[in-house]
Amino acid sequence: xxxxxxxxxxxxxxxxxxxxxxxxxxxxxxxxxxxxxxxxxxxxxxxxxxxxxxxxxxxxxxxxxxxxxxxxxxxxxxxxxxxxxxxxxxxxxxxxxxxxxxxxxxxxxxxxxxxxxxxxxxxxxxxxxxxxxxxxxxxxxxxxxxxxxxxxxxxxxxxxxxxxxxxxxxxxxxxxxxxxxxxxxxxxxxxxxxxxxxxxxxxxxxxxxxxxxxxxxxxxxxxxxxxxxxxxxxxxxxxxxxxxxxxxxxxxxxxxxxxxxxxxxxxxxxxxxxxxxxxxxxxxxxxxxxxxxxxxxxxxxxxxxxxxxxxxxxxxxxxxxxxxxxxxxxxxxxxxxxxxxxxxxxxxxxxxxxxxxxxxxxxxxxxxxxxxxxxxxxxxxxxxxxxxx
Numbered sequence: 001x002x003x004x005x006x007x008x009x010x011x012x013x014x015x016x017x018x019x020x021x022x023x024x025x026x027x028x029x030x031x032x033x034x035x036x037x038x039x040x041x042x043x044x045x046x047x048x049x050x051x052x053x054x055x056x057x058x059x060x061x062x063x064x065x066x067x068x069x070x071x072x073x074x075x076x077x078x079x080x081x082x083x084x085x086x087x088x089x090x091x092x093x094x095x096x097x098x099x100x101x102x103x104x105x106x107x108x109x110x111x112x113x114x115x116x117x118x119x120x121x122x123x124x125x126x127x128x129x130x131x132x133x134x135x136x137x138x139x140x141x142x143x144x145x146x147x148x149x150x151x152x153x154x155x156x157x158x159x160x161x162x163x164x165x166x167x168x169x170x171x172x173x174x175x176x177x178x179x180x181x182x183x184x185x186x187x188x189x190x191x192x193x194x195x196x197x198x199x200x201x202x203x204x205x206x207x208x209x210x211x212x213x214x215x216x217x218x219x220x221x222x223x224x225x226x227x228x229x230x231x232x233x234x235x236x237x238x239x240x241x242x243x244x245x246x247x248x249x250x251x252x253x254x255x256x257x258x259x260x261x262x263x264x265x266x267x268x269x270x271x272x273x274x275x276x277x278x279x280x281x282x283x284x285x286x287x288x289x290x291x292x293x294x295x296x297x298x299x300x301x302x303x304x305x306x307x308x309x310x311x312x313x314x315x316x317x318x319x320x321x322x323x324x325x326x327x328x329x330x331x332x333x334x335x336x337x338x339x340x341x342x343x344x345x346x347x348x349x350x351x352x353x354x355x356x357x358x359x360x361x362x363x364x365x366x367x368x369x370x371x372x373x374x375x376x377x378x379x380x381x382x383x384x385x386x387x388x389x
Contacts, residue, residue: 058111088167144258
């Protein structure tokens, strides 16, 4: 295996900015659902399939991870960006809903290709002791997209009463990312396929400790998604929130998430990734249990929500460098399996969240979500694959 070149600040910036367009497209669909329902003259239930398509496409992540391990992360990132551009242009120009759905399926597939490949690329070119900082910076793209991506494009759509220019702009940003990533060096860290330690072998896939570790993202992120899906309904029911209030809250959430990502950059390597993950997910579980107790006023609710989103972002971002070291000989495949596992968790959450809310209101939702998170932490603590720090 040849020498891995060190990660330059410019490389980190390019890989991070390459994610902005697809992340913005992923997040903007949520506030756009009512507008799209009117534009395409379909029901809200039909237009909500866009969310399901995005989530389902994430299940293709293992394919992207396997390709990254075999052919190199940079090539798969380029493939993901190319797929995104096609999907965004389709969304921009079509006037038929099923073609718009196809566009979003391509956007979801692009994310499934780009995300694990980018995480693997950055992980392979940075020592574990600095990986929390590197992946923390990379994950700021998620929070930044809410502030500099979703908000301006929503304003543009509102002004024009049309989505065409918004998705054309996203396609243009994706094209710029494609040209930038093309200039990146391929680190040539993949091993020969004949090596007995390269890739994800069948023996590795049969390891109970691997599936125990994958229970961690499935339970923690899937559990917290129970709250994400029902929070708007809850805020409307208990605090009479309207769309304008929810929009302002979305900006606040973006600020909290950005602060959480930057906190990982500043502290996770010093504190330790494993300790950071255990502590932060525990705090988010406490916040979940406090939600129904402090929902009598906007001030108390916003305070708990800000702490929750800060800590959940810190927890999620800190978990990626920890998981990236579980199977370094098949890092791309491992990170892709994590992405697919998260997708499975979100599918289960989307199917069960409304039933939980109807049955026991937010008290039952947050209790189940907190319980699932704690079980996920137990699974992490029982798996021997991740580093102890």
